[in-house]
Amino acid sequence: MTIKGGVASQDFSAAIPAVACESAGGVWHKVCLTLKRELGDASFGSWIAPALLREGPSGDVVLVTPTGIARDWIRRSAWRRISELWIAHDPTARRIDLKSRLEFEASAGAYVDAAKAEPIEIVLPVSTDAPSLAPVPTGKPSRTQGLQERFTFETFVPGPANEFAHAVARRVASWADGHFNPVLFHGPYGFGKTHLLNALAWEAMRQAPTKRVVYLTAERFLSTFVRAVMDRQTAAFKEELRAADLLIIDDVHFIAGKQSTQEELFHTLTALVEEGRRVVFSSDRPPSAMTEMDAHLRSHLSAGLVCGLEPADRSLRMGILERKIQTLSAAHGSEPTMRPDVLQFLADRFTDSVRELEGALNTLSARAGEGLSRLTLDEVQAILRPHLRAGEKRITIDDIQKATADHYGMKQADLLSERRNRAVARPRQAAMWLAKQLTTRSLPDIGRRFGGRDHTTVLHAVRRIEALRLEDSALNHDLEVLTRKLRG
Numbered sequence: 001m002t003i004k005g006g007v008a009s010q011d012f013s014a015a016i017p018a019v020a021c022e023s024a025g026g027v028w029h030k031v032c033l034t035l036k037r038e039l040g041d042a043s044f045g046s047w048i049a050p051a052l053l054r055e056g057p058s059g060d061v062v063l064v065t066p067t068g069i070a071r072d073w074i075r076r077s078a079w080r081r082i083s084e085l086w087i088a089h090d091p092t093a094r095r096i097d098l099k100s101r102l103e104f105e106a107s108a109g110a111y112v113d114a115a116k117a118e119p120i121e122i123v124l125p126v127s128t129d130a131p132s133l134a135p136v137p138t139g140k141p142s143r144t145q146g147l148q149e150r151f152t153f154e155t156f157v158p159g160p161a162n163e164f165a166h167a168v169a170r171r172v173a174s175w176a177d178g179h180f181n182p183v184l185f186h187g188p189y190g191f192g193k194t195h196l197l198n199a200l201a202w203e204a205m206r207q208a209p210t211k212r213v214v215y216l217t218a219e220r221f222l223s224t225f226v227r228a229v230m231d232r233q234t235a236a237f238k239e240e241l242r243a244a245d246l247l248i249i250d251d252v253h254f255i256a257g258k259q260s261t262q263e264e265l266f267h268t269l270t271a272l273v274e275e276g277r278r279v280v281f282s283s284d285r286p287p288s289a290m291t292e293m294d295a296h297l298r299s300h301l302s303a304g305l306v307c308g309l310e311p312a313d314r315s316l317r318m319g320i321l322e323r324k325i326q327t328l329s330a331a332h333g334s335e336p337t338m339r340p341d342v343l344q345f346l347a348d349r350f351t352d353s354v355r356e357l358e359g360a361l362n363t364l365s366a367r368a369g370e371g372l373s374r375l376t377l378d379e380v381q382a383i384l385r386p387h388l389r390a391g392e393k394r395i396t397i398d399d400i401q402k403a404t405a406d407h408y409g410m411k412q413a414d415l416l417s418e419r420r421n422r423a424v425a426r427p428r429q430a431a432m433w434l435a436k437q438l439t440t441r442s443l444p445d446i447g448r449r450f451g452g453r454d455h456t457t458v459l460h461a462v463r464r465i466e467a468l469r470l471e472d473s474a475l476n477h478d479l480e481v482l483t484r485k486l487r488g
C-alpha cells in the first residue's frame, strides 16, 4: 500500500499550522488496510478506494466521495467502522467528516485550497487476485486508475516552453494519424509532464468514448508486472495492456535498469506499435540520456517523436499564476487578482518548478482566504519566509547526498545502492530525512532520486530518523552539522 501526494511532502501547504499531513495520510493508510480486509476487495475497491482524503486548515479531515451515492453507501455500511478505526489510529484525535465532492466543493472555502491540494491516493496492497490494470473500457475512468480530474487541457497553460509538447499532445488526443508512434515527452520535474499526459488521456476518452485508454505510471507498470509474475498471471497482464488503443506510461525512466520489466515493456511497445495502436510516454530526460535503460528499449522509445518540455520561463510562470489565482478566487469568492508586485515576486522567486510556485500560492491562499488579492508584498514575504530561508540556497538532493556521503566517509553511490547493512542504511535514511526537510521534493521524488525507491521507503526513513534523533544525540548532532553545512 502506498500513499501519494500531499502526505508528508515538504510542500508549502504543509506549513499551515495544525495541518499534520503526514499523520493524516498515515492514519488513513492504516484504516484502509483494516477496511480492505473486513469489507473485501470488491466493496473496498468500489466504494472506499475512489474516495479522497482532504485536510482543513485546523487539522480536520474530510473523506470526499466522487458521488452522493458513494457517500450514502459509506455512511450506511462503513462509516461507523471508519470512525472507530480513525479514533483508534489517530493520536491527535482529529475530526473526520464525510462529504460528496459536490458538498465538499460548496464548503471548500475554509480548506487549505482543498480542491487544489495533492490528493492522498491509496494504492491497494498486493492482493492474491488476478492482476488488473483496470483499463478504461469507456468514458471516464475512476480515480484509482490514476488520472487526476484537475489535470486537463483547460487547466494547462501553454507558453513557449511547452508549446510544441502541448500541440503534439492535443494531436494525439484527437486520434489523428499515428504517424509518430510512440510519442515521448521529456522534461525536468514539476514542469507539467503528468498534467499533459492526464489531459491527453481525458481528451482522448472524450473524443472517442469507445476506445480503450490505459494510463499508468511506470511504477505501477512495474509493480503490476511483478505481481503478475508472482501470481503466474503474465498472460492476463499482457492481454490487458495489448488491448489498449492508447497506452500512456508516465515516468518511464523509472524502470531503467530493471531488466525483466524493461523487456516486458519492450514487447508491449512493439506489439502495440505494430498493430497501429498509440503509445505515449513521459520521462525526466530524453532517451539518449537514459544510460541505464536497455539499448533496445531506448532506441524504440526514440523511434517515434521525442518532444521536450522546457522549464517555464517568466511569462509562462506569470500566466500559470494568473490562471491558478482565478481558480482559487472562484472557490473563495474573492477578487481574481493579486497585486502586480506580489505576482512578480512569486514568479521571480519560485522558479525551480511549477509545483513549487503552486505550493507558495496555496500557502498564501490558505492563510489569506478571500483576502488573497489584498495581500501586500511585505505580508507575502512574511508568510513565505520560513520556506524562503530554506529555499534561498536551492539545496538539491544531489547536494544532500554528496554532503551526507562525505560526512559519513562513504560514496554517494552507496546511498543509492541496494545495500542494507546499518553502516549504509542509516546514513541513507538520514539523507532522505534531510531531503524532506531542506527541499520541497515530494516523497516519490525523493525515492526516485535514491535509486528508484518507493515513497513508502522514504516515509519510513523519515519517521525512523524523527524517532531516533530524540534518543540518539550523536545522530542528532550529525543532522545539525549537515543541515548547517547545506544551508551555508
Ligand SMILES: Nc1ncnc2c1ncn2[C@@H]1O[C@H](COP(=O)(O)OP(=O)(O)OP(=O)(O)O)[C@@H](O)[C@H]1O
Pocket (backbone or CB within 6 Å): 151, 155, 156, 157, 158, 162, 187, 188, 189, 190, 191, 192, 193, 194, 195, 196, 284, 320, 354, 355, 358, 445
Ligand atoms: N503549463 C502548466 N499549466 C498549468 N499547470 C501546470 C503547468 N505546468 C505544470 N503545472 C502544474 O505544476 C504541478 C506539477 O506538474 P506535473 O506533476 O505535471 O509535473 P511533472 O513534470 O510530471 O513532474 P514529476 O516528474 O515530478 O512528476 C501540477 O500541479 C501542474 O498542474
